Amino acid sequence: MxxxxxxxxxxxxxxxxxxxxxxxxxxxxxxxxxxxxxxxxxxxxxxxxxxxxxxxxxxxxxxxxxxxxxxxxxxxxxxxxxxxxxxxxxxxxxxxxxxxxxxxxxxxxxxxxxxxxxxxxxxxxxxxxxxxxxxxxxxxxxxxxxxxxxxxxxxxxxxxxxxxxxxxxxxxxxxxxxxxxxxxxxxxxxxxxxxxxxxxxxxxxxxxxxxxxxxxxxxxxxxxxxxxxxxxxxxxxxxxxxxxxxxxAEHHKAFLGEFTPSGNAELDQLLGGGLERGTNALLIGAAGVGKSSVALTYAIAAAERGEHAVFFAFDEGRGTVEARARTLGLHLQEHVDTGLVRFQQIDPAELS
The missing domain is CATH 3.40.50.300 (P-loop containing nucleotide triphosphate hydrolases)
Structure with missing residues (x-):
């Protein structure tokens, strides 16, 4: 050789x-x-x-x-x-x-x-x-x-x-x-x-x-x-x-496995420090228990750290999500305006 x-x-x-x-x-x-x-x-x-x-x-x-x-x-x-x-x-x-x-x-x-x-x-x-x-x-x-x-x-x-x-x-x-x-x-x-x-x-x-x-x-x-x-x-x-x-198999990337804060100290403590970066989490529960609200806190917490977040909405319209964020005191709109949070409405009938 x-x-x-x-x-x-x-x-x-x-x-x-x-x-x-x-x-x-x-x-x-x-x-x-x-x-x-x-x-x-x-x-x-x-x-x-x-x-x-x-x-x-x-x-x-x-x-x-x-x-x-x-x-x-x-x-x-x-x-x-x-x-x-x-x-x-x-x-x-x-x-x-x-x-x-x-x-x-x-x-x-x-x-x-x-x-x-x-x-x-x-x-x-x-x-x-x-x-x-x-x-x-x-x-x-x-x-x-x-x-x-x-x-x-x-x-x-x-x-x-x-x-x-x-x-x-x-x-x-x-x-x-x-x-x-x-x-x-x-x-x-x-x-x-x-x-x-x-x-x-x-x-x-x-x-x-x-x-x-x-x-x-x-x-x-x-x-x-x-x-x-x-x-x-x-x-x-x-x-x-x-x-x-x-x-x-073409998209394996190394990650540190560090914890990702949610923006809620009590939730992070309950999870033993937060969700581990690079993993998936599923929030399940009946309607109205706060699944979307918890997801919003993660997205906004990421934006406040200068990271990018994407929120894909299937069942709810953008107006409903923005109204919920205002009611909870979450500053969603300002992060959407800066581009750190992207809101994507999904229409299943148009999705391949």
Whole structure:
């Protein structure tokens, strides 16, 4: 075994550079982001957020001074501008290539002479993609969407060949590619999974009670260790907010085991000095015995020591809790104003 001070020889495998996906949550799930210069697939039904997270990927490149390209076979630049505006973004710095301009799609002469039959249409489409990439020479590319190529190909064999042609074309161009697929095919297209370096599935699930639930899952990521399973996400102003699935073993932290005062000397004496930091305590009892009041004393005592506390309320509204605090002489509002105490009202119907 070599010593820590030894240098890496030329024969040793080099670690591939990693690039951000544009989403801190997805980067965390992947342990750092994508391998550069590879082809990835985002798949999901319409409305799951594929376009939004793809734009985040490109905008991350723009902020890093990279040349990026969005190839659109399904959405117009005007539609992409609306998406960007709703998220507070600007598309400045992103080259957008509308492969089929809206004004030409209803031109009967163009339909008969250029885009007919299907073989000619598909070859011209891929040729346009290659020429535009060569002209722009981007380091990040998004292709939206594969469903259009699938329709042009008309059969699985020609479709697979076209996707392989795209992959081979981008292989030596130092370019990271994200393909979008809206799963419009009637059957699962697993052959596409074998071609892509990584596959991320986004889905929107309608449940019986409350709002729909959005979640994603990394189906495959070649050579990258990732956190498996479903991860919840929301679409908010600013993009996808992804919440990586928590694994308890990843969050062990050392703590001193010191006592945490409640702000009530008699209660601390009853508990033998207070609750031990790093542990959990459950207050049980009938309604009106003072459970919420005791919890409030702990939160306010922490704030008075300069520590942060969060109060999650399910059954009671914020007004009720604040009124109780005033009645008991607890200075809750001033600590909420300083940010030391955060009050979070929880609506179970909206919680994933």
């Amino acid at each position: 070599s010593s820590p001070s030894s240098t890496v020889t030329d024969s040793a495998p080099r670690e591939l550079s990693r690039i951000s996906t544009g989403s801190a949550g997805l980067d965390d799930i992947l342990g750092g982001g994508f391998d550069a210069n590879r082809m990835y697939l985002y798949e999901g039904q319409p409305g799951t957020g594929k376009t939004t997270i793809a734009l985040q990927f490109l905008l991350k490149g723009v902020r890093g001074g990279e040349r990026v390209l969005y190839i659109s076979l399904s959405e117009t630049k005007r539609e992409l501008d609306v998406v960007a505006q709703r998220h507070g973004w600007t598309l400045d710095g992103i080259d957008i290539f509308e492969l089929v301009p809206p004004e030409t799609t209803l031109d009967p002469e163009r339909e008969l002479t250029v885009f007919h039959p299907a073989e000619m249409e598909l070859s011209e489409t891929t040729g346009l993609i290659f020429r535009e990439v060569e002209r722009i020479n981007p380091t990040r590319v998004v292709l939206d969407s594969l469903s259009e190529l699938r329709l042009l190909a008309q059969n699985p064999l020609r479709y697979r060949r076209q996707v392989l042609a795209l992959k081979h074309f981008f292989t030596n161009r130092n370019c990271t590619v994200v393909l979008l697929d809206d799963l419009s095919s009637s059957q699962d297209d697993l052959q596409l999974h074998s071609i892509a370096h990584g596959v991320v599935m986004l889905e929107q699930v309608a449940i019986d009670y409350g709002a729909e639930r959005r979640r994603l899952r990394v189906i495959k990521m070649r050579g990258i260790r990732f956190r498996g399973g479903f991860h919840d996400f929301t679409i908010e102003r600013g993009g996808l907010q992804i919440f990586p699935r928590l694994v308890a």
